[in-house]
C-alpha cells in the first residue's frame with residue numbers, strides 16, 4: 549500500500565461546479581512531488597482536503613492505511629502527521645522566531661520542546677534569528693520559520709502551498725536547493741503546489757499536472773515534456789506556435805531555426821533581449837504571430853526571417 553493514498557476526491561463549493569474532480573494519486577514515503585496547475589485549478593483546496601482541514605464531498609484519503617477524517621467528523625480538525633505550509637507564512641507577528649517555532653509544541657515536555665526548537669533552528673540555519681520578530685526577517689527566512697514550525701511536530705507529510713511565490717528569484721532558488729536537500733535527509737513525504745514550472749522542476753523529480761480539479765498527467769518532467777497529454781500540459785513547459793494548415797499541430801519556439809534566405813517567410817514585428825537569446829515575435833504570411841528564438845541575435849525588427857523546423861518535433865495535441 550502507498551504511504552499517502554488519495555482516492556477519487558470530489559469537492560464542489562457550489563452545486564454542479566467541481567473544484568476537485570475524481571482526483572486519485574498515491575505517494576510513496578519520502579517522495580517529493582510537485583502539483584502544478586494554473587491559478588484556480590483547485591490545488592489549495594486539494595491540499596486542505598489532504599490535511600483534513602476541508603470537507604470532501606466524496607472520496608477518501610489514507611495515511612499509512614489510516615483514514616483521514618473530514619473536519620466535520622473531528623473535534624479538532626487536522627493532523628499532527630500532516631502539516632500544511634502557506635504561501636504567506638501565517639506567522640505570529642508579535643512572537644519571536646523561537647516562539648513561532650515552538651508554538652505547536654505547547655503541550656510537550658519543556659526539555660523536549662527546547663531540544664526540538666534548537667534542532668530546528670540549526671536545521672534551517674535560523675540560529676542567528678531566534679530572538680527576532682518575523683517582520684525583521686527576509687521573505688525566505690520567514691518561510692523557513694514557517695517550515696520549521698510545520699516540522700516541529702515531526703510530521704511524515706508536508707504539504708507546501710505555493711511556498712516560494714512571495715520570494716524573488718535568487719531567494720527562491722537558494723531556498724529550494726536548501727529545502728530539497730533537507731527534505732531528502734528527513735525522509736518526509738512532500739507535496740508541493742505551484743503554478744511555476746521552474747520551481748517545480750528544481751524541487752521535485754516528479755510532476756502531477758492538475759487542470760480544473762482533474763489530474764491530467766503524472767510523470768517525470770522529461771516524460772511530460774516529450775509526450776504532454778494535452779495543450780494545457782504542453783503549455784506549462786513552453787509557448788506553442790500553431791503550424792499553419794495543420795490542425796491541432798504545434799511547434800515550440802526552441803525547435804524553430806531561423807535563416808536569412810530559405811524556409812517559411814515571416815516578418816519580425818518585435819524583438820526582446822533575453823539572457824540566452826533574443827525572443828522575436830514574427831508575423832507569418834497569413835498574419836498569425838509566432839514566437840521564435842534568435843540565438844545568434846542577428847535579426848532586427850522589420851526584417852524578413854525564414855523559419856524551418858523538423859516535422860518530427862511537431863506536437864499533435866487533440867485537446
Ligand SMILES: Nc1ncnc2c1ncn2[C@@H]1O[C@H](COP(=O)(O)OP(=O)(O)OP(=O)(O)O)[C@@H](O)[C@H]1O
Pocket residue numbers: 561567585586587588589590591592593594743
Ligand atoms: N471556501 C470556498 N468557497 C467557495 N469557493 C471556493 C472556496 N475555496 C476555493 N474556492 C474556489 O475554488 C476554486 C479553486 O480554488 P483553489 O484556491 O483551490 O485553486 P488554486 O489552484 O489553489 O488557485 P491559486 O493558485 O490561485 O491559489 C476557485 O474558483 C475558488 O474561487
